[in-house]
Amino acid sequence: MTTVAPSPHARVLSDAPDWWRQAVVYQVYPRSFADTNGDGLGDIPGITSRVPYLAELGVDAVWLSPFYPSDLADGGYDVADYRDVDPRLGTLADMDELIAQLHAHGIRVVVDIVPNHTSDKHAWFQEALEAGRGSAARERYIFREGTGPDGAEPPTDWVSVFGGAGWERVADGQWYFHNFDVSQPDLNWANPEVRADFVKTLRFWSDRGVDGFRIDVAHMLTKDLTEPLPSRAELEAMPIDGTHPLLDRDDVHEVYAEWRAVFNEYDPPRTAVAEAWVHPSRVPLYASAESLGQSFNFDLLEADFDAGQFRRIVADNLALAAESGSSTTWVLSNHDVVRHATRYGLPDAERGADGRPTLKHGNEWLLSGGRTPALDAERGERRARAAALFVLGLPGSAYLYQGEELGLHEVADIPDAERQDPTFFRSPGVDMGRDGCRVPLPWAASDAAFGFGAGGAHLPQPEWFARYAVDLQDQDPASTLALYRRALGLRHELQADEELSWVDAGSEGVVAFERPGGWVVVTNFGESAAPLPDGEILVSSRELDGGALPGETTVWLRRS
Structure with missing residues (x-):
């Protein structure tokens, strides 16, 4: 068990039920944060060892991306057991200690819940494969018979978000649906057993002291799979207005109403924030007090460093928050997008008639290995610092992604053989995936793996990481780290x-x-x-x- 010395920066944990409304939440991607056992993967004791760093930074809460048992087919979002810790990352006792240390430093804990799908290694899915057609085990997932001669063709021509077919055939000839990687079979949320098991999971972590939950793809759980199933073209032509067969259905809020009742059993009530990529008019449904209570605002992830875009986004999202009674959220980077210091150093995104980027911003640069278009790294960092202060001055919750407080750039030139993101492998030459923002952090400029761990890093760290290391920035009052510490300290003092x-x-x-x-x-x-x-x-x-x-x-x- 990791022992952490008391930090002079520790604060008293607030017991206010609305602590989340203007919280600064720091996202930790556990496998890339800090490694204590030298296996190249960050772990739970590694996070615990850095709690004083988080306290000095001045954050109000830490959001932990998945740390559950997983084959890492999708960076931990292929969950094999929702009520345990991956043994490569630690134990439940380690998790209890991390929660205790964060609370002792006045920092709340938010964990990721991944309810749309499980790993194909989950006990339920293995049982479904063994049980066969018509079994209760298969009713927990979405199994269908194929089409064509001998059912050898998939039930529909639907595609996965990660590229390729959205159906996979099993040994007895049936097919299962997977919105994401083939190793992530979708759950059947019409099944009462599925709903009951997730309530059990929410109580399991709440009872251990977890303060809130980030709900992965919150808009994708419930589905209408009434036969005949529509084609891909028919799906794409359907409005996403609460009645779409697969996305943002009104009935998903029946699930969240049940969850809200569970959250409100605790004092203070457990919080939740939806990752819901939906039309703005639909956001208040997820952010309402009867549903999850808060929803991510991703608009800044797609914005250029532009006065008109930033002002419009702020005005629009404050209005949406007022409509739901929630507070809004501000996000410049996370584990799924090119880091904003890099985005701001590249040419502005090309945009369609709706103002949205026509391509994933920065993907062209990633495809070139970081060679074209030319990156103005200094300008990107300058703009990133300005954007951070702008966002941290706004009302609402600010979500920081690990490493942004160091001014880190995206890592573009990762060899193909060392990449891990299924997006890269399922769409070769089209999307380089998300590995570049998940490279382990640099803690010490001169240490092996830049202080991440004695055994190297699971994704290669470039030499230029050295100049962003924490130990160098600690000594520089003009560093990006010093700027974040100063801004977060002032935010607490001003308490507007x-x-x-x-x-x-x-x-x-x-x-x-x-x-x-x-x-x-x-x-x-x-x-x-x-x-x-x-x-x-x-x-x-x-x-x-x-x-x-x-x-x-x-x-x-x-x-x-």
């Missing part, structure tokens, strides 16, 4: 209500808003300097020169 009023900055490309108590956030999205409003400067994303606000810079001010 969830209000925002726009301020006329008087310059094109400059966006400014004021929070209660005279706290003003000003961001210059342009390249040229602009006038700096009057006020006491609290923190700036880059060094200021006199009374001007440099381009691609954010400043926090306090008006007297």
Whole structure:
């Protein structure tokens, strides 16, 4: 068991039921955070060993991506047992210690729940394979007979999110549906046994002290598989308005109403946040107090560093939060997208008529191994620092992805033989996958694996990681790490209500808003300097020169 010395940065754990509304939540991807046993995989004791670092950073909660037993066919999102810890990562006792240490430092704990599918190694799926057609075990999943001669063709021409067919045939000739990797069979949420088992899982972790849950692909659980099944073309032509056979169905909220009742049994109530890629008009359904209570806002993951886009996104999402009574969320990076320091150093995304990127932003650069288009790394980091201060000044929850506080860039040139993401293997030459943002963190510039662990790292770390190492940034008051620590400390000191009023900055490309108590956030999205409003400067994303606000810079001010 990892022993952690008390940290001078520890805070008292808040017992406020609404602690989540303006929390700063730090996402840990466990296998890439810190490794204590030298096997190349990050582990639970590794996270525990870094709790003082998280406390000094100043976060309110830690969200743990999956740490459950898994074959790692999809980075841990292929779960073989929802109520245990992968033995390569630790034990339930290790998890209990991590929760205790985080709580002792005033940090709450959010864990990932992956309810759309299990691993094909899950005991239920193995039982389904053994039990055969018509069995109760197969009714927990989505099995169908094939079409064509001898049922040798899949039931439909549906495709997986990761590329390739969405159906896989088993030994006795039936087919099962998998929205994601072939090793991730979809569960049948019309089955009461499935629903009851997830309630059991929620109580299992809540009883162990977990404070909240991030719900993976929350919009995909329930399905209408009434025969005849539609074709792929028919599916794509259907509106996604609550009645689609596979996506964002109204009846999924019957599941979440049951979960909400469970969450409310605890004091304070357990929280939940939906990963729901849905039309904005549908977001309040997931964020309502009767459902999960909060939903991710992913708009900034697709935005350029642009004043008009950022202001519109803020206004739209604050309005959606008001509609549901929840608080909104702000996310610049996570384990599924190109890191924002890199996105902001590349040309702006090409956009369709709806304003959405026509391609995954940064994928062209990844396909080239990071050679074209040219990356302006310094500009990307400058913009990333400005965007971080902008977001941390907003009302609502801010979600940080491990390494962004170091200014880390995406790793593009991972050899094909060392890649792990199923997206890469199922769509060769089309999508390079998500390995580049999942490379293990650099803790010490001169140590083996940059201090991640004595046994190397499960994904290759480039040499340039050294200059982003924590031990170097600890000594530099101008580092990105120092900026995040300063901003998070100020955010706690200012403790503003969830209000925002726009301020006329008087310059094109400059966006400014004021929070209660005279706290003003000003961001210059342009390249040229602009006038700096009057006020006491609290923190700036880059060094200021006199009374001007440099381009691609954010400043926090306090008006007297």
